Amino acid sequence: MNILDDLKLQYKLGGIAMRVIYWNIACFLISLVFFYQYSIGQFNFPSWLALSSEPGVFLYKPWTFLTYAFFHDGFFHLLFNMMVLNFSSTLFMTYFTEKQYLGLYILSAIFSGVVFVLSYYFLNFSSSIVGASAAIMAILVATTTYQPLMSVRLLLIGVVKLWHITAVILILDLMQISLGNTGGHISHLAGAFFGFVFVKLLQNGTDLSVIVSRTIDFFVNLFRKSPSTPFKTVHKNYKKPTEKPVSRIVTKDKAQQQIDEILDKISQSGYDCLTKEEKEFLFKAGK
Template structure:
């Protein structure tokens, strides 16, 4: 048992931000499974104080639920689907952005999605509670889609699909299912999608919400290592886009190699990269 815990601890420390978020979601799920099996009153108390209630009069006394609801899941299938989506979308997001930017979109996207749910629920007379990381994950998906809509993603049994097709499919499903069931959950997804779009628009105008988490890291990091000079986005000047380099016409060999890899991703999808190319791109984050 101790060896298992040590392996999990090492895996958490060595993992990237996506893997750490997966750990957090699984850890919360395990805690709730234990309480549900052995301490029902505690389980019900925690669910009531962690899930986001559509009743504003209840929410006003539990404002923290705007954050906590996204770490709780309704059942195993709900958790499993969100873990798979978080891993898939998170890897795509980290191809272009830093871990601080991913954390910003995930956390703030979840909050924005929750606020969308609260506002819409009062207009549509929805009386329910919502849980799950779907809104935050949709924010990540739509941030990638807004930034690189024509990027190819390789799906099993289907082949290469443009990422905006995937995003549009999920939006279509959510809109169609609002009148049918779980209206609050689908509205939350749409709120997360809207935030992902807004985030990229803000980023393009020079406002990066990820800097908040850079500041937190600098504040609490034991070794006080600074990350404030991270690149916002890796871009390709061939497409007429701005570069994060101080001088547009002075590309070093690293940036040239990054551009070649990004071109390959756009044409054939992330999975087309070799192991060496993936490792190289990972080291540039």
């Protein structure tokens, strides 16, 4: 099994959190090819990808309220964000569903983008932003709001509470808001606020993520081909057959049983613990 097959398998088994990380990395690689100016050593994102604070731009390109959250202005920008996203996602998925994860990521990115353009409009500033930081902050703060006293072990530091980590990041954003990248820090804080509100509403019975889920389902069903079977009405007298009891016992075949054992092994010890033969078997089964 080569590296490409290994990555494909991780993409299939990693769930929505791993896929969002892959999407961010893919967008960064695309931007390196098309938007990086090697002569001056910096990115030049077009106005149809980055979110501009100019009303004359974002009003005609409303999709940029989402696309900006998948592109990054540099390798270390991407690396740091993906490390925090992986950390936050692991904790978030302990308590919430994949639909809630995707819904929070998308809605927080949009909300933070709106706060950014409004803030810059009233401050009479003009700029554009890219980066997943706002959505990542939403995921981190949402988890912290739900389980603030969770113990987390950090390298070289030891065991700390989750709220300690989140508080330090928020304080750093507040301290740097006037030093540079003001729009970025404003969007970070907006994302944090949305993550807090998201969990509080969820605890009161309102799940905002259904907005995203229903929108995705609508477009999926819209483009899904419906069977072209003509309607036919048949009238027939019949006697309703006696229903036979259906067994609720499901017998798994040998291959399915082996897949379940491998997935249990991954959930307990991680993907890297699998043998080469187990990886190859799982990859072939996923085709």
